[in-house]
Amino acid sequence: MMCLGIPGMITRLYDLDGTAMAMVDFGGVQQEVCVATVPEAQVGQYVIVHAGFALNLLSEEEALETMRLLKEIKEFNQAESKGKTEE
Amino acid sequence: MSLAATEGFRSAGLTRQLAGEIRRLVTRPWNIMEICGGQTHAILQYGLDQLLPPEITLIHGPGCPVCVTSLDAIENALQIARQPEVVFTSFGDMLRVPGAHANLFSARAEGADVRVVYSPLDAVKLAQENPQKQVVFFAIGFETTVPSIAASILHAERNRINNFSILPANVLVPPAMHAILKSPDNRVNAFLAAGHVCAVMGYWEYEPIAAQYRTPIAVTGFEPVDLMRGILMCVRQLESARFEVENAYSRAVTRAGNRAAQDMISQVFEPVDRQWRGIGVIPLSGLGLRPDYSDFNALKRFRLVQQAVSESPLCIAGQVLRGNARPPDCPAFRKECTPASPLGAPMVSSEGACAAYYRYQRVSA
Numbered sequence: 294m295m296c297l298g299i300p301g302m303i304t305r306l307y308d309l310d311g312t313a314m315a316m317v318d319f320g321g322v323q324q325e326v327c328v329a330t331v332p333e334a335q336v337g338q339y340v341i342v343h344a345g346f347a348l349n350l351l352s353e354e355e356a357l358e359t360m361r362l363l364k365e366i367k368e369f370n371q372a373e374s375k376g377k378t379e380e
Numbered sequence: 381m382s383l384a385a386t387e388g389f390r391s392a393g394l395t396r397q398l399a400g401e402i403r404r405l406v407t408r409p410w411n412i413m414e415i416c417g418g419q420t421h422a423i424l425q426y427g428l429d430q431l432l433p434p435e436i437t438l439i440h441g442p443g444c445p446v447c448v449t450s451l452d453a454i455e456n457a458l459q460i461a462r463q464p465e466v467v468f469t470s471f472g473d474m475l476r477v478p479g480a481h482a483n484l485f486s487a488r489a490e491g492a493d494v495r496v497v498y499s500p501l502d503a504v505k506l507a508q509e510n511p512q513k514q515v516v517f518f519a520i521g522f523e524t525t526v527p528s529i530a531a532s533i534l535h536a537e538r539n540r541i542n543n544f545s546i547l548p549a550n551v552l553v554p555p556a557m558h559a560i561l562k563s564p565d566n567r568v569n570a571f572l573a574a575g576h577v578c579a580v581m582g583y584w585e586y587e588p589i590a591a592q593y594r595t596p597i598a599v600t601g602f603e604p605v606d607l608m609r610g611i612l613m614c615v616r617q618l619e620s621a622r623f624e625v626e627n628a629y630s631r632a633v634t635r636a637g638n639r640a641a642q643d644m645i646s647q648v649f650e651p652v653d654r655q656w657r658g659i660g661v662i663p664l665s666g667l668g669l670r671p672d673y674s675d676f677n678a679l680k681r682f683r684l685v686q687q688a689v690s691e692s693p694l695c696i697a698g699q700v701l702r703g704n705a706r707p708p709d710c711p712a713f714r715k716e717c718t719p720a721s722p723l724g725a726p727m728v729s730s731e732g733a734c735a736a737y738y739r740y741q742r743v744s745a
Contacts, residue, residue, distance in 0.1 A: 297418055298524070298576040298602070298632070300386065312501075312535045327501055329531045330641040341579060341632055344471070345499025346528035349579040349638045356631040360388045363605065367397045
């Protein structure tokens with residue numbers, strides 16, 4: 294699928310005839326990925342991979358921040374529905 | 381990245397909470413278009429459409445690369461693939477897409493050397509391994525796929541691989557959004573922008589669109605929580621008459637996007653007018669090779685005969701791609717047209733709306 298992007302972790306960086314490449318771990322499966330598009334990438338970072346190329350780095354901080362915001366909505370909803378039952 | 385951070389975006393509980401919040405906020409009917417066909421499939425696969433209140437209608441957009449690839453481009457692909465010295469390479473989805481009389485799969489059955497590649501860099505490697513052959517890559521797809529094609533051309537140039545070329549057919553999202561919003565029969569009130577296109581391009585290009593057409597846009601990912609959160613952001617804006625771009629996929633997308641990828645794209649490609657199947661020509665909606673890279677253009681390497689081609693009269697793919705009809709509205713849906721015997725591209729592709737409705741058993745609209 295052409296918009297599909299799969300997150301994976303960089304385990305090794307190397308050069309292929311002048312093009313920046315990496316081995317990326319997708320839940321235990323290692324695959325070769327071109328990382329010419331993310332020159333700042335480091336081993337241990339996560340990338341979203343599409344058609345053998347890294348589209349961008351993934352931010353763990355942002356993922357955790359989004360989860361924190363979502364939990365607030367959940368708690369707000371739960372408080373509100375509890376309020377309604379008590380009315 | 382901790383497992384909790386990634387798995388949280390598939391939480392059924394959070395998805396339902398967000399649907400509850402949408403239900404609480406909504407006061408009137410709204411049509412929200414997800415541009416990307418991958419999102420259409422995720423919405424139907426997780427049954428998100430069935431969790432939403434009846435006021436919210438999801439309209440499926442034109443973001444299916446093989447669906448919008450023009451018949452002319454497919455005819456050119458077939459002519460190139462049939463040349464004896466050519467190895468024609470493509471993403472797998474494209475092989476079964478019907479042209480006027482044939483598809484790449486049937487050309488292969490008749491002896492053409494047509495191969496599926498996972499990445500355009502694999503096509504460059506094939507060229508390196510087969511110096512006596514001409515290896516051509518069918519360059520389809522949106523901004524998600526373009527960096528991989530640009531990087532492959534730069535790799536071929538750097539390593540003087542002269543028997544590699546592309547058939548340019550890439551398309552861009554923002555011009556298609558303009559075309560949809562300008563259309564007199566437009567029904568779209570808000571957009572979910574495709575997260576992986578924005579991972580590359582950022583979302584600054586969408587801000588003038590949101591303002592000009594007073595249409596909220598939420599940059600949205602592909603997991604159920606991401607999708608529901610994008611829809612919630614759109615509903616919040618619609619209900620409070622705000623028209624902005626918001627980011628529901630901040631772990632992968634920044635406003636500026638991936639600058640290195642954008643630089644590669646603009647080094648190799650420039651915007652050109654492009655024909656979209658079922659939609660027509662959209663100005664500056666495609667990418668063509670810049671003059672410095674025109675040696676990589678397969679259209680210049682091979683002598684092609686232009687033929688007049690026409691669509692199946694039964695297929696309403698154009699209306700489906702513009703968001704004006706749903707797959708079950710088509711009289712041929714599930715009858716003359718099935719994934720085993722498709723009349724139009726949206727029934728073939730893993731990103732096509734017709735294939736999604738067929739696969740996930742949405743019979744009525």
